[in-house]
Amino acid sequence: MIHDFTYLKPDSVKEALTMLSEHKDECKVICGGQSLLIVMRQGLLVTDYLIDIKRLKELDYITFDKKAGLKIGATTTHRAIEKSDVVAKHYPVLVAMEGKLASIQVRNWGTFGGNLAHADPAGDPAPVLIALKANIKMGGMNGERVMPLEDFFVDYFETALNKDELVLEVQVPVPEPKTGAAYQKFNLLESDMGVVAVAASVTLNGNGKCKDARIVLGNAGSTPKRVKRAEELLIGKKYDEALFAEAGKIASEDSEPVADIHASEEHRRHLLGVLTKRMLKKAWEKARG
Amino acid sequence: MEKKLLRLTVNGQEYEIYINPKTLLVEVIRDYLGFTGTKRGCDTVSCGACTVIINGMSVKSCSVLAMQAEGAKITTVEGLEDKGKLHPIQKAFLDHGAYQCGFCAPGMLMSAKALLDENPNPTTWEIREGIEGNICRCTGYNSIVRAVEAVAKGNYREEHHE
Numbered sequence: 001m002i003h004d005f006t007y008l009k010p011d012s013v014k015e016a017l018t019m020l021s022e023h024k025d026e027c028k029v030i031c032g033g034q035s036l037l038i039v040m041r042q043g044l045l046v047t048d049y050l051i052d053i054k055r056l057k058e059l060d061y062i063t064f065d066k067k068a069g070l071k072i073g074a075t076t077t078h079r080a081i082e083k084s085d086v087v088a089k090h091y092p093v094l095v096a097m098e099g100k101l102a103s104i105q106v107r108n109w110g111t112f113g114g115n116l117a118h119a120d121p122a123g124d125p126a127p128v129l130i131a132l133k134a135n136i137k138m139g140g141m142n143g144e145r146v147m148p149l150e151d152f153f154v155d156y157f158e159t160a161l162n163k164d165e166l167v168l169e170v171q172v173p174v175p176e177p178k179t180g181a182a183y184q185k186f187n188l189l190e191s192d193m194g195v196v197a198v199a200a201s202v203t204l205n206g207n208g209k210c211k212d213a214r215i216v217l218g219n220a221g222s223t224p225k226r227v228k229r230a231e232e233l234l235i236g237k238k239y240d241e242a243l244f245a246e247a248g249k250i251a252s253e254d255s256e257p258v259a260d261i262h263a264s265e266e267h268r269r270h271l272l273g274v275l276t277k278r279m280l281k282k283a284w285e286k287a288r289g
Numbered sequence: 290m291e292k293k294l295l296r297l298t299v300n301g302q303e304y305e306i307y308i309n310p311k312t313l314l315v316e317v318i319r320d321y322l323g324f325t326g327t328k329r330g331c332d333t334v335s336c337g338a339c340t341v342i343i344n345g346m347s348v349k350s351c352s353v354l355a356m357q358a359e360g361a362k363i364t365t366v367e368g369l370e371d372k373g374k375l376h377p378i379q380k381a382f383l384d385h386g387a388y389q390c391g392f393c394a395p396g397m398l399m400s401a402k403a404l405l406d407e408n409p410n411p412t413t414w415e416i417r418e419g420i421e422g423n424i425c426r427c428t429g430y431n432s433i434v435r436a437v438e439a440v441a442k443g444n445y446r447e448e449h450h451e
Binding site: 002003005006007037050052054102104105108109190 | 290291293309310311313332333334337340343346347348349352353354356357359400403418419421422423
C-alpha cells in the first residue's frame with residue numbers, strides 16, 4: 001500500500017526547484033513513476049511530499065546540432081526517443097536500446113531523466129549513454145552543473161544528485177567519424193531488464209586501427225561500469241576476434257555481479273564475457289561502415 | 290491528507306472527483322468510476338491487464354498516478370463498443386478464439402487498438418511487438434495475433450460503424 005503524501009505539482013522548473021529546496025529532506029520527485037510507484041507500493045519508499053514534474057514541458061525536448069550534439073530533456077519519454085528521426089539518424093544505438101526497454105506502455109509514460117535518476121543498475125539507457133560519452137545536467141537553486149554520466153552513479157539506486165537538485169538534461173556529443181556502437185542485454189523475456197547487459201563503442205583511425213573504445217557493463221555491479229583495462233587493450237590494435245575474446249575475458253574478471261533469482265554470479269560473468277566479445281565485434285563492424 | 294480535485298474524461302464522459310493523491314489511475318477507473326473491465330493483474334507494470342489509452346497512448350494504469358491524468362482523455366475497454374455494437378477488434382477476437390479465460394483481454398484489446406491507430410497495416414512481427422507488454426497465459430498468443438491481423442487486413446471493415 002502506498003503511504004499518504006502531500007502532492008505538489010510545480011508549473012515550472014524554477015517552482016520545482018523552490019519546492020525541492022523547501023522540502024529536500026522529506027520529499028521525492030516523480031516523473032513517469034514507472035519504477036518509483038512500484039517501490040512506493042511495496043512500502044520500500046515512504047515520503048511526506050511528492051513533487052510531480054511529469055507535465056514540465058520545459059524539459060520535454062530532443063534537439064540536435066552538429067556542434068553541440070544531442071540534448072534530451074529530462075521529462076522526454078522513452079517512446080519519443082524511440083520514434084525520433086534525428087536520434088535514429090545520428091545515434092541508432094539509442095533507438096535500438098529504447099525499442100527493447102520494457103514495454104510500449106512503459107515507454108509511453110516513463111521518462112529518460114526519471115530512468116537515470118532512479119539509478120537501477122539494470123537500467124538500459126545508462127550503459128549506452130556512457131559508451132557514447134554522455135553528460136548529465138543537473139540544476140538546483142544555486143545554479144546548474146554538468147558531469148560525465150559515468151560519474152553520476154554512486155551506488156545501487158544512488159546518484160550524485162544533491163537533495164535539492166533535479167536532473168535537467170542528457171547531452172550526447174557528436175560521435176567522431178568512424179565510430180560504431182552496439183548494445184545488447186541478456187534476458188529471458190524481451191521486455192525484461194537485462195540479467196546483464198553490455199554497451200560498446202569503437203572509433204577507428206585512418207588505417208583501420210582502434211583509436212578509442214568504451215565498454216560499459218550493465219547490471220554487473222552496483223552501478224554501470226566501464227572496463228577500462230579492456231578498453232586500453234584495444235587501442236592501436238587491428239580487427240581481431242581473438243582480441244575481442246580477450247577483452248571479454250577481462251570484462252568478465254573485472255565485473256562485480258551479484259547472484260540473484262535470475263542468475264548466479266558465475267553465469268553473469270560468463271554472459272558478460274560473451275556479450276563484450278560480440279558487442280565489440282558489432283561496434284567495430286559498424287565503425288568500419 | 291488533503292484530497293485533490295481530478296478532472297478527466299473517460300470513454301467520452303467528463304468526470305470531476307476528489308481523491309487522495311496517492312490513488313492510482315486503475316483505482317480511479319475501477320473503484321471511483323466503475324469501469325471494472327480494466328483489470329488489476331500483477332500491479333507491478335508487468336502483465337498489461339490494466340492497459341488503457343490516455344490521449345492516444347497505451348499505458349499501464351496500475352502504475353500511473355491518477356493525478357497525472359488531469360485533463361486527459363482516457364479510453365477503457367468499455368469505450369470500444371459503440372451503441373451496443375462490438376468494435377471490429379472485439380469481434381475479431383471472438384471469431385478467432387482470442388478470448389479464453391478473458392482476463393488479459395481488456396488490456397490486450399487496448400494495446401491492439403493503440404497499435405492499429407498508430408500503424409493500420411502492421412506486419413505480423415509488429416503485431417507481436419505491439420502486444421509485447423501484455424501477458425496471456427491461455428492462448429499462446431497466436432489466436433490474438435491472427436485476430437489483429439484480420440482487422441488490419443480489412444476483414445472487419447464493413448462492420449466498422451464509423
